[in-house]
Amino acid sequence: MAVRRDLFDDTHEDFRQSFRTFVRTEIVPHHEKWEAAGRVDRSMFLAAGAQGFLGMAVPEEYGGLGVDDFRFNVIISEELQRANVVGSGMCITLHNDIVLPYLLGTATEEQRARWLPGFVTGETMGAISMTEPGTGSDLAAIRTTAVRDGDHYVLNGAKTFVTNGLNADLVVVAVKTDPAERHRGISLIVVEEGTPGFTRGRHLRKIGLKSQDTAELFFDDARVPAANLLGEPGTGFATLMANLAQERLALSVSAITGARAVLDLTIDYCREREAFGQRLSSFQNTKFELAEMLTATEVAQVYVDHLVRRHLSGDVDAEDAAKAKWWTTELQQDVVNRCLQLHGGYGFMEEYPVARAFLDARVQTIYAGTNEIMKEIIGRSIDTPGKRSRR
Structure with missing residues (x-):
């Protein structure tokens, strides 16, 4: 396919060549092994961070490049598809394209300072958790609850089909803070690895994208600091x-x-x-x-x-x-x-x-x-x- 000069400039194409080399050296040689294992090695994700392929839009004060240009995300996705290793690279695209915008657009300054540096280096891998065993596209029907208890929220419920579910260090979880409401009862809370009452369930086996880890997540009186709420209650x-x-x-x-x-x-x-x-x-x-x-x-x-x-x-x-x-x-x-x-x-x-x-x-x-x-x-x-x- 010819270079689309009306969309990408020389800076983008230089980035493409760098990421293409990264895919060829850091992903392709290990793809079959990761497909068999059902998850990628975190060393690859750290290498992606070290080479500047994670959190490009993160402001410089938090360690990022401060380059809010979706075309770089496009290039990463295109190169993974062309190499036919999209499963092994999905941890990168989900991290950049899907999870990061929630933090950039909604997080407080204190939350940004806590989470964004790790998003850039690869020390923190992100995931988002919406789907439940009994709820798919109808998000208003989710049943995972978060009840305020002093300086914490107490979460109870289960999520499934969570991309990066095994490897993620930080999960943006859709919960009901007001079960009496539908859409307006939904909030977003960040649950971190090591949270009491937060456990990971089955490593789900799929017919495709096998190297992309997908899992169930469980919350059994999981106590999450109220400071981890993204935005205001009910705005999720x-x-x-x-x-x-x-x-x-x-x-x-x-x-x-x-x-x-x-x-x-x-x-x-x-x-x-x-x-x-x-x-x-x-x-x-x-x-x-x-x-x-x-x-x-x-x-x-x-x-x-x-x-x-x-x-x-x-x-x-x-x-x-x-x-x-x-x-x-x-x-x-x-x-x-x-x-x-x-x-x-x-x-x-x-x-x-x-x-x-x-x-x-x-x-x-x-x-x-x-x-x-x-x-x-x-x-x-x-x-x-x-x-x-x-x-």
């Missing part, structure tokens, strides 16, 4: 909704890059593989399949790049992010499925990258809000009188 839902737009845009970046990466390797495969005495790429059906996918991915890339540019000026809302998330992740499903088919029997073999891409991509339409929820968000904006979709 609004904060979650505000930050989910970037999370969904980040997933769109990952999805379109993943689709283009698997298409590129499939084009190479079809040029080299022969059947009935000729290259696969010379068959009309193969040409048509590749032509359709190439066109669709290039069109989607333009739309995602457009939203990235708008996001830089704070001009991407929930509907924009929902459109991008559902479209690109559905496209990724379609592309990896068709590319696997073009590989024939070899596509079903784990040793082929297309097989891993097929499994790793499956969750994209599910997390950060299912695609059915994305369509509901878009539909509500259409059904709102006086509101017109921006084009």
Whole structure:
């Protein structure tokens, strides 16, 4: 893919080359081992911090670069997808794209001083915990409670499908501080490793992204300092909704890059593989399949790049992010499925990258809000009188 000069400048491309080298030397050689273990070695995360790939947006007074430019996050996601090691690198993208904005946007100065330096060095890995065993996309129905008791909150409940759930040192937890309320009863509390009553449950086994640790978390009268509350009580839902737009845009970046990466390797495969005495790429059906996918991915890339540019000026809302998330992740499903088919029997073999891409991509339409929820968000904006979709 050509360098998108309308989106990235020389500084971004220098950063890309540095991170590409990091992926090649610090992640790729260990990916298979981490896939088998179900989690990455924390030494890689510390190395990412040492080389400046964590918390780039953190202000300089807390040890960061003070570079609040989402394009650097985009580059990290793109390079992980192109190397087909997104599971091993997800601890980085979740840390930067999803968890950090909660601290930058909501934390007090005292909280920033406590947590942000470790976010930059890699000594503190972050996670966010919303989903519960009985509650998925309906966040207002969560049951984990936090009751104020003097200078502490007492948490009780359980969370599941927590990315970085095993390795994380700091977890932003969505709780009900007022169980009588739905959305307005939700608050966000930071739970740190070593908190009494906080335990980690099963290491969840997944069909894809196997090196990305996913776990259950339990809170049994867990006593968390009241000073760990993010924002005001009852403002958690609004904060979650505000930050989910970037999370969904980040997933769109990952999805379109993943689709283009698997298409590129499939084009190479079809040029080299022969059947009935000729290259696969010379068959009309193969040409048509590749032509359709190439066109669709290039069109989607333009739309995602457009939203990235708008996001830089704070001009991407929930509907924009929902459109991008559902479209690109559905496209990724379609592309990896068709590319696997073009590989024939070899596509079903784990040793082929297309097989891993097929499994790793499956969750994209599910997390950060299912695609059915994305369509509901878009539909509500259409059904709102006086509101017109921006084009």
